Amino acid sequence: MTARFRRLVETDRPPVALTIDGVAVTALAGDTLMVAMLTNGDALRSSEFAALEPSDGRRAGFCLMVACQDCWVWSAGGERLRACSTPVQNGMSISTQQPEATWANLA
């Protein structure tokens, strides 16, 4: 999958291994979860409102400063994580789907 973010500098950092929806990927120590995910793919999650028209579809965050709450992802245990403020850690297992019941789709 295409990476959304592009690393420009400070790439000489030790690798960190994690899984995103069960797929093993590599990030760098010191990455936020957002950077770890968006250098390995082009989105963080799907919108609950994606079925509406116009669709906001897949989400990739917006503010990077803990204000917009657009970058929520989930740990394997179901804990909600804000990807822009959560440091990546070795062995993390991340889900881009809310593990529990999803909202009713009334569209």
Added chain:
Amino acid sequence: MGQSRVIIVGAGPAGVRAAAAVVRAGLRPIVIDEGARAGGQIYRRPPENFTRSHEELYGTEAERARAIHEDFAAIADGIDYRPETLVWNVADGHVWTARDGETQAIPYDALIVCSGASDRVAPIKGWQAAGCYSLGGAQIALKAQGCAIGHQVIFLGSGPLLYLAAAQYVKAGAQVAAVLDTSPFWLRVKAAPKLAAMPGLLWQGVKLLGDLKRAGVPVLTGVTPVEIEGDPQTGVSGVRVRHKGAVRHFTGDAVAMGWHVKPEAQIADLARATFAFDPATRQWLPQTDADGRAGNALYLGGDGARVLGARSAEVTGELAAMAALADLGLSVDMDRRRWLLAEKANYARFAKGLSQAFPWPHELVAAIPDEAIVCRCEAVTAATLRASVSTAHAQEANRAKSFSRVGMGRCQGRYCGHASAEIIAAARSVTLEKTGRLRGQAPVKPIPVALKRNDI
């Protein structure tokens, strides 16, 4: 009764200067920082294993950034520093914090809020597409993580940060497809006398423009955004704008958008600051006296009170702390205060020039097409918002929010509030002031339901 209890919210330039002043007065303040390391957003530091120097990270502001970081480190033993801690409410003389699944109610005698600012964004048709980021966010990606937000980045908006962030991207080796400024160039010329209040900063701005042009980046002023093109699955693919009567298209996979910043005034609101409408910048601002007193043992400093920039934040943060100390019966240096007030006045003059040179594009916002999304949290369109005014007879911002849910999503109106007020005012043909302002609500950011109370 022991020592006076002072709480400082924020550890950017204003919070750090406030903390230093309180420590100098012999008190031990609690400093609550949502970030992991002091510096705020402007002097935000990468994680500890990053190696870029202050010069590489902060350019012309390297010395100021270093001073903020070092001065904060120097007072570490004199303060109770609480990083990665959210203030989610202020009520009955207590600040409510959240960290690691626990919440505390902390009493105070003086509360100094230096909560900083966030991007002021105008909704553009298509801005919900993945790959569209706030301008501040684009800068944070580079500063704190060494990344560009995309492989070909389009900068759209107005204000000095538009040029600064774009020039920083170019310098770091990113591809910048275009810089698209909604403000016409002649407004800059007209504002020049006020901008001359800070000749150094004015010169920096001129130099940035030169850097961009030398790098071959198209810089267009006076554009009218038409659409951010993209796909719900794959995200941003380009931007269309009108410029000098023609439609121009720029290809890119990322957009950095912003029109200056605006105060993060939610905590001040919960602490019962009064707000007044500022016609010059078309927004409601918390009211303080010249020193930063907002009443009820509340003091405001930095851009969280009024956006005057990072340099001014150091001045107003210290002033707010001195006001708090004086009200607690401690002596303050009146010569120092006079000097700080004069500095603040100069920054205010410069900020006024900036708001005239790079205005908030309120006519564009009021005229956005019905099908454009206003609320990025819940994909609510301008049509739905306008219907809440016309069909449901919502007379002001909070009513329209109830009917349309614009302002009720996870960002709690941070990124739609200013725009929705413009749209409501236009739909009702009334002044912006008459639409009122979205009330602050606790919690100011989402917190887990399962927070455990643990007062110390």
